[in-house]
Amino acid sequence: MKNGMKKTAAVVMAAMLMGTGAVIPAAEDMGIFSQTAIVAEAASVGKVTGLKSKTLSNSEIQLNWSKVKGASGYTVYMRKNGKYNKLGDCKGTSYTVKKLPNATRENFKVRAYKTVKGKKVYGKYSANWNTATNPQACKGLKVSSVGTDSVKLSWTKIGCTNYRIYQNIKGKWKEIGKTTGTSYTVKKLAPATKYQFKIRACKQDDKKTNNNHYGKYSGVVTATTKKSDKITQADIDVMKKELQEYSNSKAEYVNTHYTEFWTYGEEYNTLDEYYQLCINESSPDTSSYDDVYTIPFTEKNIDNITRMFKEQLKYEYEKREKAYYVVYVEICPNGHRINPKPCWAIYFLY
CATH class of the missing domain: 2.60.40.10 (Immunoglobulins)
Incomplete structure (x- = not known):
């Protein structure tokens, strides 16, 4: 009679603890139900929280979570075919899942357990955690x-x-x-x-x-990239830089007497500073020039045009020994007075 009363009390207590989410061993595994201590321990196993992950490679994922007070260990699960299957147990709060396919999404859960009289008593499952392995390195680029x-x-x-x-x-x-x-x-x-x-x-x-x-x-x-079949603004910029450097080299008188000049009321200390001041302050409105040359937008050979302009600069320096020419380029998308079609206008200012 006494044993029957103990079993009844244990069953009642187990029923009362069903709502806690604790997982307890089956009655036949417990032996005599007087082992109410096991049932009480089950109720005290906390739920795993803070589950996160770190993808280590294209085949390994490291899971980490917060410690559950009093837990003897933890069991890790991974979803497959709609069900969470056990991967393994660990004592700490970290577990590395290995030999996974590359570039795959995986779902995990963890729950804590206590070992009571040789039996594992589990707490609630953690929230689901979704992550993925890395892809493999790209090949064949x-x-x-x-x-x-x-x-x-x-x-x-x-x-x-x-x-x-x-x-x-x-x-x-x-x-x-x-x-x-x-x-x-x-x-x-x-x-x-x-x-x-x-x-x-x-x-x-x-x-x-x-x-x-x-x-x-x-x-x-x-x-x-291939060379364009027509001149671009980038080509014009390169041409302008090349022509200006050529002009500077041909300005022999200025190169040897630049200290005698006073440029636009500003001081300068070197020949390069003198040239830069001239370039900054020069425009068709503030300087003299003999003619305007144009390059149509449809032109294709910038090299021939650059050679032609160098010859023109050489000729201009022979005419004006003491001159310094500034290469000024103006884009004319609606055309120029001497070329009604879209073009670049080239001035040699002095």
């Missing part, structure tokens, strides 16, 4: 085609959410775009210019977050 202002890149497909494209800009790698495909065209580039690119794959935890995991960078590819 190559330059598929090159235009005057664009470069098309392509690579081998791997498992990931998307690919990120990077360009070396002034010595620093900058992300310039992303795509879910295996090719990308970089646009708005300058003609006849060398560029460097690389890519890496990205895997997102799930569709609702922006927590990204990246694979290693691919190798670097280099591409040089």
Whole structure:
């Protein structure tokens, strides 16, 4: 009779603790239900909180969580086919899951347990934690085609959410775009210019977050855009710089007597300062010039035009020994009085 009363009391207590979420051993595993201490211990196992992760590689994820007071250990679970399956036990608050496929999303839960008389008594499951492994490194990156202002890149497909494209800009790698495909065209580039690119794959935890995991960078590819079939503003800028340097070298009298000149009421200490003051202060409205030369927007050969202008500068210096010529370029999108079509107007100011 006494044993029957003890069993009844234990069953009642177990029923009262069902709502706590504690997981207790089955009655047949407990032996005599007088072991109410086990039931009481089950009620005191706390729920795991603070579950987070760190993706270590394309095959390993490290889980971390907050310590549960009084816990003997923890059991880690991973979802597969809609169910959470046990991965293993650990004593501490960290567990590394290994041998995972690359670029895959995984879901985990953890719960604490106490060991009472050789039995594991569990607390509630933690909240679900979703994360992903890194993709593998991108391979096969190559330059598929090159235009005057664009470069098309392509690579081998791997498992990931998307690919990120990077360009070396002034010595620093900058992300310039992303795509879910295996090719990308970089646009708005300058003609006849060398560029460097690389890519890496990205895997997102799930569709609702922006927590990204990246694979290693691919190798670097280099591409040089084609020379434009017509003159560009960049060509004009290079020509102007070359002509100005040529003009400075031909200004023999100024190079030896520059200290005798006083430029626009400003002081200067070196020949370079003198030249810069002249350039800064010169315009067709403030200086003299013999003629205006124009370069149509449709012109194609900047090299021939540059050679022609050098000959003209040489001739001008022979006419005016003490002169210094400033190369002034004016863009005329609506045309110039001596050329009604869009052009660049070139002045040799002195």
